[in-house]
Amino acid sequence: MTADGPPATNPVIGLRREREVLTVALQTNRHVVLEGPPGTGKSTLLRAIAAEVGKEVVFVEGNAELTPARLVGQYDPAAVMAEGYVPSSFTDGPLLTAMRGSGLLYLEELNRIPEETLNVLITVLTEGEITVPRLGLVRATAGFRLIAAMNPFDAIGTARVGQAIADRMCRVVLGYQDAAAERAIVSAVTGADPSPIGLAVRLVRATREHRDLRTGSSVRGAIDLVLLLGGLLRLRGGSGLSAPGARETARDATHAALSGRIRVTEGVERTPESVLDEILDEVWPEDAPPPEEDEPATGGGGAEGDSSGKGEGLPSETAGPETESASALRRDRRDGGARRQTSRREMAARHASFEEVSPEVGELDQEAFAELMGQDPDAAAALLADMALAMDRDLRAAARRLACRVFIQVGRVGRTRTRGTRRLVHDRYADGDLDLDRTLDGWSGTWPPSTDDLVTRRWSGARRAVCLVVDSSGSMNGLAVAVAAVAAAGVVLAADERLQTSVLTFSGRVEVLQRLGHRRPAEDLVGQLIGLRGHGMTDLAAALRGARTQLMSAVADERVVVLLSDCLHTTGDAPESALAGIDRLHVLCPLPTPEAETAARALAARGGGSAELVRTLTDVGPALTRILG
Numbered sequence: 001m002t003a004d005g006p007p008a009t010n011p012v013i014g015l016r017r018e019r020e021v022l023t024v025a026l027q028t029n030r031h032v033v034l035e036g037p038p039g040t041g042k043s044t045l046l047r048a049i050a051a052e053v054g055k056e057v058v059f060v061e062g063n064a065e066l067t068p069a070r071l072v073g074q075y076d077p078a079a080v081m082a083e084g085y086v087p088s089s090f091t092d093g094p095l096l097t098a099m100r101g102s103g104l105l106y107l108e109e110l111n112r113i114p115e116e117t118l119n120v121l122i123t124v125l126t127e128g129e130i131t132v133p134r135l136g137l138v139r140a141t142a143g144f145r146l147i148a149a150m151n152p153f154d155a156i157g158t159a160r161v162g163q164a165i166a167d168r169m170c171r172v173v174l175g176y177q178d179a180a181a182e183r184a185i186v187s188a189v190t191g192a193d194p195s196p197i198g199l200a201v202r203l204v205r206a207t208r209e210h211r212d213l214r215t216g217s218s219v220r221g222a223i224d225l226v227l228l229l230g231g232l233l234r235l236r237g238g239s240g241l242s243a244p245g246a247r248e249t250a251r252d253a254t255h256a257a258l259s260g261r262i263r264v265t266e267g268v269e270r271t272p273e274s275v276l277d278e279i280l281d282e283v284w285p286e287d288a289p290p291p292e293e294d295e296p297a298t299g300g301g302g303a304e305g306d307s308s309g310k311g312e313g314l315p316s317e318t319a320g321p322e323t324e325s326a327s328a329l330r331r332d333r334r335d336g337g338a339r340r341q342t343s344r345r346e347m348a349a350r351h352a353s354f355e356e357v358s359p360e361v362g363e364l365d366q367e368a369f370a371e372l373m374g375q376d377p378d379a380a381a382a383l384l385a386d387m388a389l390a391m392d393r394d395l396r397a398a399a400r401r402l403a404c405r406v407f408i409q410v411g412r413v414g415r416t417r418t419r420g421t422r423r424l425v426h427d428r429y430a431d432g433d434l435d436l437d438r439t440l441d442g443w444s445g446t447w448p449p450s451t452d453d454l455v456t457r458r459w460s461g462a463r464r465a466v467c468l469v470v471d472s473s474g475s476m477n478g479l480a481v482a483v484a485a486v487a488a489a490g491v492v493l494a495a496d497e498r499l500q501t502s503v504l505t506f507s508g509r510v511e512v513l514q515r516l517g518h519r520r521p522a523e524d525l526v527g528q529l530i531g532l533r534g535h536g537m538t539d540l541a542a543a544l545r546g547a548r549t550q551l552m553s554a555v556a557d558e559r560v561v562v563l564l565s566d567c568l569h570t571t572g573d574a575p576e577s578a579l580a581g582i583d584r585l586h587v588l589c590p591l592p593t594p595e596a597e598t599a600a601r602a603l604a605a606r607g608g609g610s611a612e613l614v615r616t617l618t619d620v621g622p623a624l625t626r627i628l629g
Contacts, residue, residue: 013181013188015041018174022147023049025170026104031125031146033110033166036174037391039218042149043108045174050104055143058098062109068120071095072132085134095124096132102143110148111161118165121146125168173343179205182219190226195241199284199291200225203254206279207262211472212270215263225257241290251280282508282537343391351383358387362394364402373406381406381482381617388481388530403530404523407485408493410617465500465516465554466491466628467547470529471565473507473538483590483614485529487564488513490624492522499628502550505529508537508571510546516554539572540565540603548581560609562627564588566596567603576606586627587611588620 022045025032034042050057060071073093080089098105107113124130128140148169150161176182182201183194190197200222208216232249233239240246259272284291344361347354356368364387373380384406387399435455468491470484491501492514502516503525513528514520544561551559561582566589569575579585585607589600592613604611612623 013177013184015045015174015177018172019045019049021172022046023052025172026145026147029145031148031169033148033150033161033169033171034174035150035171037176037215037218038151039220040174040176042174043106046104046106046147046149055145056098056101056103057106058094058101058103059106060094060108062107062111062113064112064114066113066117068117069093071117072120072130073097075134087135090132090135095120095130096138098146099124099128099130099138099140099144102141105144105146107146107148110150115162118162122164122168125165173345175343175346176205176208176219182222185219186222186226189223190230192226192230193240195290196226196229197222199241199250200229200257202283202291203276203279204258206283207258207276210275210279212265212268212275213262214265217258217261221258221261225253228253228257246290247280247284247286250284251277254280278509347383347386347390350386351379353379354383357383358392358395361392362398364395364398366402369402377410377617378479381410381486382479385479385481385485385530400527400530403482403485404526407482407526407530408489408522410486410489410621463498463500463556464558464560465502465551465556466560466562467502467504467516467550468562468564469543469547470503470505470513471507471538471543471563472505472511473570479617480590481530482617483588483620484564485526486617486620487562487588487624488525488529489522490621491562491628492520492525494624494628500554500556502547504543504546504550506539506543506546508539508542510539510542512546512550516550537571538565538569540567540569540575541573541578544575544578544582544585548578552581558583560584560586560627561607562586562588562624563603564590565600566590566592567599568596575603579607582607585609588614588623588627590614 022032022034026049034046036042047057060066071093073091073096075085075089076091083089092100095105097103110118120130124140125146128144129137131137146169177185179201182205183197186192186197186201187194201219203225204217204219204222206216207213207221210216229250232253233243233246236245236249238244238246238249241250254276255273258276262272262275264270264272264275344354344358347358353368353372356365357372358364369380369384372383384399384403387395388403390396390399439449439455468488470488488503491503494501500516501514502512503514505511505513513525540563543563543565547561548559551561559582561584563585565587567575567587585604586609587600587604587607589596589611592600592615597611597613600611600613610627612619612627614620614623
């Protein structure tokens with residue numbers, strides 16, 4: 001991907017594998033559709049390859065106004081009046097221009113083109129020819145190829161491309177490049193210093209991972225941000241990010257460059273500017289020095305010219321969540337987390353059963369998923385959590401609906417009514433056993449005694465208030481997210497007259513999902529949890545203080561926090577300093593590493609509770625039963 005401009009000045013950075021696939025597809029006479037979000041380099045990639053092989057590119061912008069006549073061509077009415085329906089009276093459209101000239105026809109926004117126009121292409125793609133009324137048969141020359149591009153995430157004014165067209169084209173999916181490649185792109189276009197480039201790229205990449213955003217910014221946003229930031233700093237008499245007021249200038253530039261490019265998730269009552277302010281606070285906190293330039297990416301992304309075109313690259317065949325080190329998980333938190341919308345290619349690489357569960361775009365085979373759930377619940381749960389953040393909009397929606405049902409059902413396993421410590425309590429009610437001594441002590445002498453004079457006694461369990469605190473930092477993805485959703489369902493379903501519940505999530509900041517004393521449907525809570533993308537730092541102390549704030553309002557005999565986290569804090573105070581006001585702290589440690597297990601046990605011991613190690617989905621129910629039973 002590069003900025004828009006002449007091909008000669010815009011070499012492709014990254015996208016090595018995608019470039020190789022497209023090159024071979026053209027060499028083997030295949031038609032191709034390039035699929036990916038805006039700004040991933042679809043047009044630039046095609047023009048670069050076309051320039052290498054000496055092909056002319058005929059560009060067509062797809063929209064609802066592209067009729068068959070505008071695509072194919074039409075007779076000039078004035079020429080027809082003068083000469084009749086002869087070939088010289090016909091004006092070729094872009095399709096015939098490319099077919100006759102050995103060129104590449106590039107159809108932008110394929111899924112915005114009307115179906116009747118797309119149907120014109122069926123014979124062209126299959127037979128390499130088209131019959132035009134009155135003009136006759138037109139055959140494509142040997143070098144003709146159709147390359148289409150589409151953004152699968154924009155739902156306004158788009159339609160699903162029919163199977164007849166999809167079956168005649170190869171499909172190449174493009175994702176965003178890694179951080180190093182994006183910095184190289186911005187540097188090549190702007191020529192700016194590394195510091196503003198690093199800041200802009202970090203802000204832009206954070207928009208793609210934020211839980212409240214449906215669509216983040218492309219690298220074009222980073223380019224505009226760098227140019228605006230540099231211009232504003234010069235206008236305001238500053239020089240560089242260390243100048244006084246530079247952070248406020250960066251805020252102004254961020255709003256201008258990115259607020260129109262991002263899309264807030266439906267149902268989230270926030271403005272784009274408020275989300276951008278939150279991201280800026282994480283990347284560049286107030287009263288802090290400018291963030292240091294990012295280090296060049298290593299590992300999965302490879303060198304700049306060898307990038308896979310994905311933010312984190314494809315996992316290796318042997319890599320998986322269980323092989324990641326604790327330091328890698330903390331690095332994910334620092335850099336903004338790894339949970340983002342996931343392409344089908346990435347999910348197929350991570351999950352062996354993905355193509356069985358989702359054989360086609362937008363499809364989720366519930367029978368195949370049920371079979372996988374019976375064979376390997378952990379693999380099924382991890383797959384379902386990843387599909388809930390799929391780039392494929394229809395698949396994402398279906399996965400979230402299914403996840404609500406599945407995780408709530410699993411959350412019911414092991415549920416018991418909360419007994420607490422039973423003790424005798426006295427009430428002025430007519431039920432229970434009469435406490436004669438207490439009644440006589442307080443009797444007014446009026447006969448017969450009124451109900452208010454009677455003192456009864458009964459056995460009662462202690463009332464408890466429980467706050468589930470879910471870590472939503474960078475390590476929370478896949479199976480860990482499923483564990484969190486099941487735990488939340490279990491806690492909410494266990495609530496009764498003696499157990500009040502609340503739910504928080506946290507990373508660098510705390511968010512209340514369910515306040516104490518306010519019951520939310522379990523479906524809503526699970527749906528919100530599986531939509532969270534791991535991001536940010538891990539501030540355990542802030543999370544415990546947030547839980548304490550919730551519990552302080554409870555009328556309860558015991559105030560309990562259940563912390564679902566690896567307990568490896570990366571920012572804020574030591575978590576032990578925030579235990580005041582919490583009667584008991586239990587820890588659910590998902591997918592524990594040795595370092596996480598040690599930290600979880602130590603923190604639970606300081607909080608007077610126990611640490612439960614959750615290695616599989618089926619561990620959640622019994623762990624909650626031991627904690628809440």
